[in-house]
Structure formats: C-alpha cells, structure tokens
Amino acid sequence: xxxxxxxxxxRDACLAAxxxxxxxxxxxxxxxxxxxxxxxxxGRLEDLVAWTARWQQRAMPRLxxxxxxxxxxxxxxxxxxxxxxxxxxxxQMVANFEAGGAAINQLAANAGARLRVVPLDLETPTxxxxxxxxxxxxxxxxxxxxxxxSVPETCDLLCVGEMGIxxxxxxxxxxxxxxxxxxxRWVGRGTGLDPAGIVRKRxxxxxxxxxxxxxxxxxxxxxxxxxxxxxxxxxxAVLAARHLHVPVLLDGFVTTAAAAPLAVVREGLLAHxxxxxxxxxPGHFGxxxxxxxxxxxxxxxxxxxxxxxxxxxPLLRGALACHTGMASFTEAGxxxxx
Numbered sequence: 219x220x221x222x223x224x225x226x227x228x229r230d231a232c233l234a235a236x237x238x239x240x241x242x243x244x245x246x247x248x249x250x251x252x253x254x255x256x257x258x259x260x261g262r263l264e265d266l267v268a269w270t271a272r273w274q275q276r277a278m279p280r281l282x283x284x285x286x287x288x289x290x291x292x293x294x295x296x297x298x299x300x301x302x303x304x305x306x307x308x309x310q311m312v313a314n315f316e317a318g319g320a321a322i323n324q325l326a327a328n329a330g331a332r333l334r335v336v337p338l339d340l341e342t343p344t345x346x347x348x349x350x351x352x353x354x355x356x357x358x359x360x361x362x363x364x365x366x367x368s369v370p371e372t373c374d375l376l377c378v379g380e381m382g383i384x385x386x387x388x389x390x391x392x393x394x395x396x397x398x399x400x401x402x403r404w405v406g407r408g409t410g411l412d413p414a415g416i417v418r419k420r421x422x423x424x425x426x427x428x429x430x431x432x433x434x435x436x437x438x439x440x441x442x443x444x445x446x447x448x449x450x451x452x453x454x455a456v457l458a459a460r461h462l463h464v465p466v467l468l469d470g471f472v473t474t475a476a477a478a479p480l481a482v483v484r485e486g487l488l489a490h491x492x493x494x495x496x497x498x499x500p501g502h503f504g505x506x507x508x509x510x511x512x513x514x515x516x517x518x519x520x521x522x523x524x525x526x527x528x529x530x531x532p533l534l535r536g537a538l539a540c541h542t543g544m545a546s547f548t549e550a551g552x553x554x555x556x
Contacts (some may be wrong), residue, residue, distance in 0.1 A: 261391055291451075365455040
C-alpha cells in the first residue's frame with residue numbers, strides 16, 4: 219500500500235516537515251570563530267558545514283554514510299520526437315549503471331558514496347502529456363512512496379539523480395507550469411537536439427501546458443499531470459530526507475525540477491537541499507533563480523545521473539575536514555586577532 223494514499227496526505231507530510239536545528243548550526247559557527255584562520259576566510263565551505271550540521275541536527279556533522287540514488291523512468295512524450303535517443307536507452311543505461319560502466323559509477327566511488335539504481339516501471343511509459351495526465355493520482359503517489367522509502371535512516375547525505383529519455387522535456391514542462399514562461403523560456407537541447415528538434419520540443423511543452431491548465435495552480439497535481447515516475451520518486455526522496463534530517467545535494471535540471479513543487483507547497487521546504495552544480499541545460503539557471511538556489515559548481519555539465527551531485531561530495535568532505543581537524547588558536551599556540 220502506498221504511504222501516501224491521497225494528494226492531501228502528501229501535502230500534509232510537506233507541511234509537517236521538521237525545521238533545522240538552530241543550536242547545531244550555532245555550535246558550528248562558534249567553533250569556526252576560534253579556528254586558526256581569519257573569520258570567514260573559507261567562504262562557502264564554512265556555510266556548508268553549518269548547513270550540514272543544521273539539517274543533520276549534529277553540532278559536529280559527519281559524512282560516514284553518503285548515498286547516491288538514481289531513479290529511472292520512461293515517458294510517453296518521447297513518441298513526439300523530443301529526444302534524438304530511443305526510449306530503449308533508459309533500460310540500457312540502467313543496466314550500464316548496474317554493471318559499473320557509467321560516469322556516475324566512477325564519481326560515486328571517488329566520492330566514497332554508495333550508489334543505488336531504482337527503475338520505475340520502465341516497461342510502462344507515462345502517458346503522453348500533450349494528450350493526458352502523465353500519471354494518475356495512484357500512479358503518482360506510488361512513485362512518490364517508492365522514492366520516500368528509498369532513503370535509509372542511516373544516511374548522512376543524499377545525492378539524487380535520474381535517468382529517463384525525454385525527461386528534459388518533462389522538466390521544462392514542470393518548470394513552466396510552476397513558474398511560467400512556456401517552452402521558449404525552459405527548453406534546451408537535452409541530449410543533443412538540432413534546432414528543428416528544439417522548436418518541436420518547445421511546441422510540445424506549450425501544448426502540454428495548455429492541456430493541463432486547470433491544475434497549474436496546484437503544484438502536486440501539476441507534478442502528476444506533467445511529470446514522470448522518476449521525478450515523482452525524487453520528490454518523495456527529497457521529502458523523506460527532510461523528515462529524516464538528511465541534507466540533500468541536488469543534481470541538474472531534471473532533479474531540480476522534480477523537487478521544485480515542494481518549494482511551492484511550502485516556503486523553505488528545500489532549505490535542506492543545496493544545488494550541487496548549474497547544468498549546461500539553459501533552463502536550469504532560470505530554475506535555480508526561481509528557487510533561490512546557488513550552485514556549488516559550474517562545469518558546463520548536462521549528463522544527469524546524479525553526476526554533478528556526486529562530484530560535489532568531495533567538496534563537502536573537504537569543508538568538514540577543515541572544520542573537524544583544524545586546531546583552535548589556543549590549541550595551536552597562535553595569537554588571535556585583538
């Protein structure tokens with residue numbers, strides 16, 4: 219049985235999500251003030267430690283258990299020519315992940331993270347969003363539940379990623395539905411469309427928005443009508459992380475779009491997330507601005523798979539290493555400023 223049986227139950231879980239721990243963050247700030255460095259000289263690294271402590275509810279945060287979870291789904295809208303790749307590639311890439319042959323396998327290993335792949339009914343693509351809601355209420359809530367229950371209670375940091383041919387079209391539709399602007403504002407090349415393909419993709423997004431205009435004022439129903447199973451699962455995983463006191467590194471455009479409805483349901487509901495990188499997909503920049511998320515990295519990546527999130531984990535490990543390992547002025551016998 220689905221954990222969430224109705225949209226109302228899911229909305230209640232969003233509204234009941236716990237806030238961060240002020241005391242844990244204050245403890246980090248206090249320690250930083252006596253470490254052997256000028257105040258604030260480590261820049262965002264100091265903020266990252268405070269953020270991690272706040273959402274882990276630990277005065278001394280740790281990254282003993284880091285999880286990268288990739289959710290995979292297929293989309294009926296692919297039949298409209300919105301991707302240069304066939305839909306079979308989704309399942310083929312899932313097999314590649316499981317065999318250890320993808321970029322994310324290497325990046326997760328480098329980050330000291332455990333990688334898991336969660337395929338969601340790949341043999342049953344969602345409905346074509348131009349003609350019908352992508353998912354029924356039951357299908358959407360089942361996918362959200364799968365994502366929610368995928369997050370282990372022992373996790374110290376969660377990285378969410380995705381695989382799904384056609385899902386940049388879906389992400390553009392969700393972003394446009396939430397924040398306006400239509401296909402022109404949000405659609406990019408995805409996996410490598412030519413100019414004619416981009417025009418076609420924009421038209422598909424605009425047609426889908428017109429088809430589902432009645433639900434655009436409800437972020438959860440919008441996510442069901444325009445989204446996909448992997449996006450719903452990522453939404454569930456990000457929500458679960460909030461309830462479990464687990465900070466989250468968001469990956470690229472699709473991952474950010476998947477989480478975006480949560481921020482519309484409740485202000486601040488993505489405060490436990492940090493944007494790992496800004497994607498080369500142009501809509502991601504606009505989405506980061508709409509959500510008030512500042513990326514850690516800008517490397518022109520647009521691979522997906524959770525690759526940018528995994529790449530940011532060593533950065534966070536470095537921040538925590540400085541915080542936990544540095545000596546104070548008193549311990550080091552170094553004079554502090556007067």
